[in-house]
Amino acid sequence: MQAAYTDAAGRTATSAATTNLGAGTLTSQTLTAGVYEWGSAVTIPTDLTFSGSATDVWILKVAGTLDMAAAKNVILSGGALPQNIFWQVSGAVTMGAGTHFEGVILGQTGITFGSLASINGRLLSQTAVVLDTTTVTVP
Incomplete structure (x- = not known):
């Protein structure tokens, strides 16, 4: 986890638009x-x-927290795969109740998923992962 986190952190943004x-x-x-x-x-x-x-x-480098509202979805189209989406987050990660998320979360601090949330991916944290009736499907 640490090697992947450090590797992602060292990547340069693709362009000014990203x-x-x-x-x-x-x-x-x-x-x-x-x-x-x-x-x-x-x-x-x-x-x-x-x-x-x-x-x-996709590599998404977040210097602060990552928060997703309740009952929202991350959607894959065109053949995109969750194992190819990496969220490198230095702050806390919080997903609202009933959300559906896609990708591999590499969290420096805690990761919390609200009640009845789901993820196709992995939850890797340097401190803690808190799940509340969360469905985790490893791709």
Whole structure:
């Protein structure tokens, strides 16, 4: 986990368009493959879509916290796979109740999933993972 976290942290954003996208608020975004970087917290108040092929890779570097609103979804399209989406987060990760998430979370601090949330991916934390009737499916 530490090696993957450090590797992701050392990656450079793909372009200016993938740096501080949405000023940290990802509202109805569709993300294509690449390295995304935020110098602050990231909030996901609506559904978020990853669009790409089965060989595309996404690395999302978050310097602050990562929060997703309740009953929202991360959606994969075009053949995108959850095992190719890496969330490198230095702050706490909090997913609201009833959310559906996709990807591998590499958390420096705690990861908390609300009641009846689900994830296709992995939850790797340097401190703690807290689940409340959460379904975890490892791809």
